[in-house]
Amino acid sequence: MFMLNQTSWKQAFTAVLPLCLSYLPVGLACGMLLQKVGFTLFLTGLLSLLVFSGGAQFLIVSLLAVHASFSSIILMVFFLELRYALLGSSLSYFFKQENRGFLAIFSQSMNDENYAVNYLHFSTDVSWTHRKALMVNWLSLLAWTGSTLLGTLFGSVIAIDTELVHFALTAMFIFMFMMQLKNRLLLMIGLLSGLLAVLFVLLLKNTFGLILATVLASLIGYFVERNFTEAGKKLPAAKEEVPHE
Template sequence: MAKAQINPEKARWLEVLGVSMPLCLSYIPIGLACGILLHAAGFNFIMILLVSVLVFSGGAQFILASLLTVNSPLSTIFLSLFFLELRYALLGSSLSKYIKQESARFILVFSASMNDENYAINYMKFATDKKWTPDDALLVERYSLAAWSISNMVGGLIGGAISIDLEVVDFALTALFLYMIVMQVQNHLSFVICILASILGVYFLVLTKNTLGLIIATLLASFVGFAVENTVRHHSKDPSNNWFLTKMFRPQITKTTLEDKQAQEKKEIKEAEKLENKIENVVERHDEPKDDTQHHDEG
């Protein structure tokens, strides 16, 4: 009886789907809420679909709904979304080394569908799985985009039958940013910088009496974090084994990255070479007296 042949390509997309499934499921409640809020802000079904596909950012879409409900000027909406999405320049640069061999068209499509969550999955897979390819990473983005867009559209349809108080938008936005802060605090230095940013935010908000103070506080706190890390790296003889960088600055992860494995292998090779040299020295020292004794006996 012939054995059933498994299609490698089909098996691969199913495997990638399994990797991205937790993310897709987590998008359902947030996407429904976002669709309902966008409908309350005046978006119809088609507009919700376009915003979900083209923007593809929960934070940006929640802010968009919030600012539109309070009739904010277009310039304020544009600047708020610009500074919020500016972080993707840094996120994309950390993935560039893994997709730099791909075509410009691929990179354009990949960049357009990247967000915080699928970035986290792809970065971790690239760092820990040698078999993870750019095509797999693009599949993760497509799955997450489909789940997010469908959830938003369903939320938009439900929003027509549900009447909600628009004041809940402010609370939803605050809760979203609190969640983003908590998820980013993965080490002691990040926690200190968050506290510093909060203090500076309150100070400059009172000083300027404008939300521009929050932007100033964010930039100053980010600069302090960068300056601390850069100073320690510059003055450390061995940054990879520096206690401050590994314990205070580096995020705590549950998996060992490929860079960690390579560093560990190099360390083991050096230790093996040192041990081998010690053994050779001991053998040479042990042989020298025997040679002297033999020459003495021959004499």
């Protein structure tokens, strides 16, 4: 069902190789931090295969480090990973003829980076097939899992301050936010979400406040954007362009 000839394998491997190499330092760091919060090699491998998301795994480490409840961790990861529904829908055009079994296997191994690789190739290369796309997913998944396993293995012999995870996670999400910053509404909602998160965590004395802040800020952003759309207005850009003289 998923057989590829030698040429197709080479094309898929060439497309995903830079991505696999980029996973090495991040995966090693993630694996080391997972080891510091009690993960074994088996648990690290299982988590990497089932939750193929660096952001989610760093988030899990951060929440475990502050002894968050299991339900809070599940909900936070759920909201973080909701973006994959949007990513998957943009790829659905290229998978209209595939059965649900293939779609389930492909979706389970999709993340932000291999999505970008596959979307680019589907959009620019008429010879790019679903099987090549699946190989890109699987090869990147194996590279990430192998990197986190090595990190967990090294973490048992290398001393790392677990406080570093908070800095790494904060830096990563600031970067993700800035990359998506397209208009002032996103900027305002991002700031509002941060303020609400601080307020709710202080009031509830629990990380569940982060979930409430995320949901509330998202709903506010949705209704504001819908009102702008219905009114036929354009959302102001995050940075006004200076007209050339």
